[in-house]
Amino acid sequence: MTDDQAPELPAGLEAELGWLLGQAWHGYLTASQAVLADLPAGPRGHLVLAAAVHGSARNQIELARQLGLDRTVMVYLVDDLVRAGLVERRADPADRRNRTVVATELGRRRLAGATAALAAAEAHLLGALDPEEQRTLRTLLRRVVARQLADRDDPEAVRSMCVLAQELKDAAG
């Protein structure tokens, strides 16, 4: 058992960030889908349900922006959760265009179970790291993602990256 290192990979690729992120994401998807199979829309349904229980958004668009989803997929996700009786769409008296997504009592109970199951999946996924390292990984990821979200609304950031990349390409090719 050489189980801590040596995933059989072409040399020079084992530290490839894209490959690492892709594999980690794929592993999370697989594990969370297996564990949340009985929840409508799987891991993304859990995300929406959790937000509904917390009640942090006044309408679906705000909810979509918070979770990094498109407003059109939010419709399908909420549809599925409504059909399962886990959330309700409530009209906003102040602005009748808004639909506030609120969790039902059943939704709250199911969220508790789903969160516990997801915790087991995450513990399994990060099983190679000790608790301190797990905290470090989450912190680093959180900072990377925070920067990303800030850049997302800043076209200048992406443009300057592409210009730099083109210069490097010209220099190398």
Place this chain on the structure above:
Amino acid sequence: MTDDQAPELPAGLEAELGWLLGQAWHGYLTASQAVLADLPAGPRGHLVLAAAVHGSARNQIELARQLGLDRTVMVYLVDDLVRAGLVERRADPADRRNRTVVATELGRRRLAGATAALAAAEAHLLGALDPEEQRTLRTLLRRVVARQLADRDDPEAVRSMCVLAQELKDAAG
């Protein structure tokens, strides 16, 4: 500018591993696609091209297993790279079922440019972290992924996780 923390997220979700991994992966995909737009098949084409240059696999199935791809998508990726003149399929005299994927001279040159461009994208993506932290993140991810790959061929691992998740669900719900 509160730009280092506080991505506007429902409380309790900002440390959600699945959300963090999904956002990080999405950010990597977007950045790498922008920077590798002229490379066939984008970031995955780069992965295959890099493996071809390194010459670590004797046939397409071995290549697919190394990169964590399906053998059927490998066909499309290699097709695209062949059409662009970056790699060739060579018959293996010892076993004529095998196709060895080898890089052309043009492929080698394009890989150098693509790798440089990708490095710029990664630097931008991890710009919130200092070099030491970037190394730490890669190391932690590598260990997580290595464990995953080991588990992937071990059905017992997934099963035991699901059993534990069900127990937690029953206890919570």
Place this chain on the structure above:
DNA sequence: TATTGTTATACTCTATAACTATA
């Protein structure tokens, strides 16, 4: 006119099965 929610459409990615050629 702008915004929210919704629907329809198309495109990509993925997963599966089946077919061929070799062994």
Place this chain on the structure above:
DNA sequence: TATAGTTATAGAGTATAACAATA
């Protein structure tokens, strides 16, 4: 029969545009 490569097909996920209701 088993394996490597390929092809075809269906499903999920995503992105875009268009539409109705409301502001």
